[in-house]
Amino acid sequence: MKTDIAIVGAGLVGASLAAGLRGSGLRVVLLDPRDDGELAPAEWDPRIYAISPGSQAYLAQCGAWQRIAPDRIARVQAMQVYGDAEEAEIRFSAYQAGLPELCFIVEGREIQRALRAVIAEQPDIVALYGVRASGLALDADSALLELSEGEPLEARLIVAADGAQSRVRESAGIVCKTRAYKQQGVVANFATEVAHQDIARQWFRGDGVLALLPLPGNRTSMVWSTWDDVAERLLMMQAEDFAREVELAAQHALGTLEIITPPRGFALTLMTVGEWVRPRLALIGDAAHTVHPLAGQGVNLGFQDACVLARVLRGRGVQDDCGDYRLLRRYARARSEPVAMMQATTDGLHRLFTPTDPGLKWLRNAGLRLTNGIVPLKSLLVEQALG
Secondary structure: OEEEEEEEOOOHHHHHHHHHOOOOOOOEEEEEOOOOOOOOOOOOOOOEEEEOHHHHHHHHHHOOHHHOOHHHEEEEOEEEEEOOOOOOEEEEEOOOOOOOOOEEEEEHHHHHHHHHHHHHOOOOEEEEEOOOEEEEEEOOOOEEEEEOOOOOEEEEEEEEOOOOOOHHHHHHOOOEEEEEEEEEEEEEEEEEOOOOOOEEEEEEEOOEEEEEEEEOOOEEEEEEEEEHHHHHHHHHOOHHHHHHHHHHHOOOOOOOEEEEEEEEEEEEEEEEEOOOEEOOEEEOHHHOOEOOHHHOOHHHHHHHHHHHHHHHHHOOOOOOOOOOHHHHHHHHHHHHHHHHHHHHHHHHHHHHOOOOOHHHHHHHHHHHHHHHOOHHHHHHHHHHHOO
């Protein structure tokens, strides 16, 4: 079997790249070891994403955003960030920034379903679910993927979108550096007594960072980035005790909480790679980088990887070899600096708000108070976060 591009990993980022290449004149095969067919229905997906306006525009360009039911999308009109000292807070407003919204909150399952619908309609995209890439060989003219099912797949370009533990990246011998934060992101969804008023709220606490993100109706999604021992304690709690713990940590901002989806935890790490591309190979999404989730930018970085790579491949001009190293270098140069800046920013914030030094506590809380009073600075921060 031969194709122009083989994308390994059909998660949100890999699927968005396939959708972003529709009509490009390139034949695409999308592979994923998961064989979940139609995404299983559920009341609410525990994995919720804050989608920046830039990522929303890309998903619309892919034809996916239009397929997400409006009643599954929440628009964030304001954000309130609280430090661990009295009156240490910063508030962002879409109205003050001259924007219709700061971001959108959407379930991962709903985005995945929309992308799959786009892909299913494209004759130049073949999706192979339940198929694992078991080996990789790169040479000057092509790349060969050994598959768990069927004949090998020959492509001019392999795109690794198979996550932080990327087998493709490992098979290619690309070195990555990881640093465990010794934290987990604990996620859960709640029904709320008090309306969230389209406000995203975040608390920097002694035990980590707690965020409550608005969902449609009187519902909220929680992300609590906290130390491993605290996370394990939270995950072991009974549902009612867990809800009371979150209510207390959130200072009862949304009143009484009732669990919709039980809590889940995932380990937090910082990961960088030595190379973004090689001849016939490109990395995107978590296969290329991971960040601390306190700024909610992980999936947005991945979507922007896919957006830029799709643009480079579409604009290849007379270059008919989509796996040419010089072509792929355009993508790497465009993405390496923005990703490095976001990793440095989120890692710096994590260090600043980790309660190890009383001097840092004063600095971070003073910084929140000062920034909250400087409207142009807040507008600049919003602009940088829009993606």
